[in-house]
Amino acid sequence: MSKRNPQILKIFLYMLLLNSLFLCIYFAFHSSSSSPEQNPNFPLRFHVSVNNHSATQKPWPILPSYLPWTPPQKNLPTGSCEGYFGNGFTRRVDFLRPRTSKGSWFRCFYSETLHSSICEGRNLRMVPDRIVMSKGGEKLEEVMGRKEEEELPEFREGAFEVAEEVSRLGFKRNRRIGGGGSVISRRLVNDEMLNEYIQQGGIDRHTMRDLVASIRAVGTEDFVCEEWVEEPTLLVTRFEYANLFHTVTDWYSAYVSSRVTGLPNRPHVVFIDGHCTTQLEETWTALFSGIRYAKNFSKPVCFRHAILAPLGYETALFKGLTGEINCNGESAQSLWQNPDNKKTARLSEFGEMIRSAFGFPVNRHRSSEKPSSSSSSSVHNVLFVRREDYLAHPRHGGKVQSRLSNEEEVFDSLHHWVESGSIGLTKCGINLVNGLFAHMSMKNQVRAIQDASVIIGAHGAGMTHIVSATPNTTIFEIVSVEFQRPHFELIAKWKGLEYHAMHLANSRADPTAVIDKLKEIMKSLGC
Known part of the structure; x- marks a missing residue:
């Protein structure tokens, strides 16, 4: 038996006990009240x-x-x-x-x-x-x-x-x-x-x-x-x-x-x-x-x-976009043992619900893959969430407002850096994922989010998928001067995810600066 098996068994037994306790509470609570819904x-x-x-x-x-x-x-x-x-x-x-x-x-x-x-x-x-x-x-x-x-x-x-x-x-x-x-x-x-x-x-x-x-x-x-x-x-x-x-x-x-x-x-x-x-x-x-x-x-x-x-x-x-909700994400296990009115595990629970609904195992810890080369270093998925033109509803012209005017240039620079061996990183590799969500099924979008170690993107609706991110995911948002809104910083906070932002003076990002910031994030992950 591997060393991880006892830990997995403990987690499974914990969840079995927790769900059994919930069922007992539920039936006790509803049977004690005059609940006509129990009688069909x-x-x-x-x-x-x-x-x-x-x-x-x-x-x-x-x-x-x-x-x-x-x-x-x-x-x-x-x-x-x-x-x-x-x-x-x-x-x-x-x-x-x-x-x-x-x-x-x-x-x-x-x-x-x-x-x-x-x-x-x-x-x-x-x-x-x-x-x-x-x-x-x-x-x-x-x-x-x-x-x-x-x-x-x-x-x-x-x-x-x-x-x-x-x-x-x-x-x-x-x-x-x-x-x-x-x-x-x-x-x-x-x-x-x-x-x-x-x-x-x-x-x-x-x-x-x-x-x-x-x-x-x-x-x-x-x-x-x-x-x-x-x-x-x-x-x-x-x-x-x-x-x-x-x-x-x-x-x-x-x-x-x-x-x-x-x-x-x-x-x-x-x-x-x-x-x-x-x-x-x-x-x-x-x-x-x-x-x-x-x-x-x-x-x-x-x-x-x-x-x-x-x-x-x-x-x-x-x-929460207009009113201050001072809550930080915490694990359910921690809150079960030490309740705290300033912490929540509910968004993490909801994200797990989405992943499970698509058939993805929520108990699985994301493990780094081994590259095909002789190197023994690990590989991390870095997901770049893209904004594309699309037709959303009868009144939509099929155009999305640009939040990052040189998005293609930034992605191409990241791709070239990764293909060149991720210069500056010595202990791991990067698999850059092109997040063209407009051309992906919802299931594949959630899969890409789940498998990512780092999620990069300009402010836009596609970044909302971070509600389904795993607990050890890092968020890197590129924020143009016209779209300084707290949506994704708040979701990251409420889920307890590490969050980084690059604030732009306009809508154009310096590709070198983006690479340097990503390099800094990857080093914090042990690269």
């Missing part, structure tokens, strides 16, 4: 024709950086790192309580730190005809020129309904918009409660707020469904669906929502937006058990368990 039966009084199209859900992988999410920590300080990145959703608000063990319910979990909520409900009905937006999911070429306003949802009254077992007293008869007849209903959440728990947010249209505002509680006699989705489903609205940074914030919000609500498996996702399909959906599909667009449902559909994920704008990843 629906009240017989409901008019139901079950036509279930849901498929088997993917299990959660074992993640070395995983720490339990439920129940949330007691007396969690507002503004703590767990409050920002983990389960700070400690205030539970019940808008509809079940009247029987099989009844419907709707509740939200509010975060005093993020000032946002994660909401969930049982027996939630979606009426696609009352959501005004484009169909969504089309190929980009089919919708060129379509306006953004057409793709973002507008929720009419009753776009969502939840069944309520109650007499007709106290209800009012509302005329259904866009259809004949009327229905006995009441508004589930009033404006006062919306203002307190689902605030408007930093953008003009907070679609989760509008969605919740549209929910009507209807009597069981009026709650009719021909199609049911039996398994837990995330309802997600995306804004910047073609930009990697903003999409990562949506991935993170969806992941956190799944964990906070204690889902035993990875949920399905329904996009409550009318955006066209993009390359980034490859990761959505890998992370979750399946994706579908709201308008793909031809008629009303009922979800046995629906979870409403906040906008990516409501996550710490976005809010």
Whole structure:
């Protein structure tokens, strides 16, 4: 047995124990409360024709950086790192309580730190005809020129309904918009409660707020469904669906929502937006058990368990750009033994989730490869993340704004230096990887990030992939004078990665200076 095997065995046993403990806590917590979601039966009084199209859900992988999410920590300080990145959703608000063990319910979990909520409900009905937006999911070429306003949802009254077992007293008869007849209903959440728990947010249209505002509680006699989705489903609205940074914030919000609500498996996702399909959906599909667009449902559909994920704008990843979030990345093992409100392992956990979703082993330590020559020195992958022209969405001209005007010259100089034997380095070699992400699948992009010892790049969305970097990765960002933004320095800090920046006086970098800086970084790695 090699010397590494006992250490690997210890890590495996630690993760097995941690995940077993989480399951015990989860089932103890949920069995002790009146949780109707544990009972799959629906009240017989409901008019139901079950036509279930849901498929088997993917299990959660074992993640070395995983720490339990439920129940949330007691007396969690507002503004703590767990409050920002983990389960700070400690205030539970019940808008509809079940009247029987099989009844419907709707509740939200509010975060005093993020000032946002994660909401969930049982027996939630979606009426696609009352959501005004484009169909969504089309190929980009089919919708060129379509306006953004057409793709973002507008929720009419009753776009969502939840069944309520109650007499007709106290209800009012509302005329259904866009259809004949009327229905006995009441508004589930009033404006006062919306203002307190689902605030408007930093953008003009907070679609989760509008969605919740549209929910009507209807009597069981009026709650009719021909199609049911039996398994837990995330309802997600995306804004910047073609930009990697903003999409990562949506991935993170969806992941956190799944964990906070204690889902035993990875949920399905329904996009409550009318955006066209993009390359980034490859990761959505890998992370979750399946994706579908709201308008793909031809008629009303009922979800046995629906979870409403906040906008990516409501996550710490976005809010940290304008507000100081003083958190440093730390290993989960260290935080398990010594909790610290100023440290977090949540972004590392999330990065491991992405790598695992694509089938990459998260327990593997990146080992240096041996070169083919007679030299015994090790070889490190240095990934240069490139910015290229690409067509992202119907309103995109296919051009990216230059953040490094002489990027090609810098890469060619690095390539020549490496091909010449990495002059100045004596103890290791370099394999320079040309990160042409626009021409790579999402899986191969994540693979390149995982295998890199050093990641170089100008400020741009592609650098957001560092959320998936391994703990011993070094980040080297080239920052032009026009794009001095903290995105990637913050992600590196929150993950505990070593970070270096080269600040330019304009948008042009001196290739020799870049090589010298890389040489300095490689020497710190033992080269």
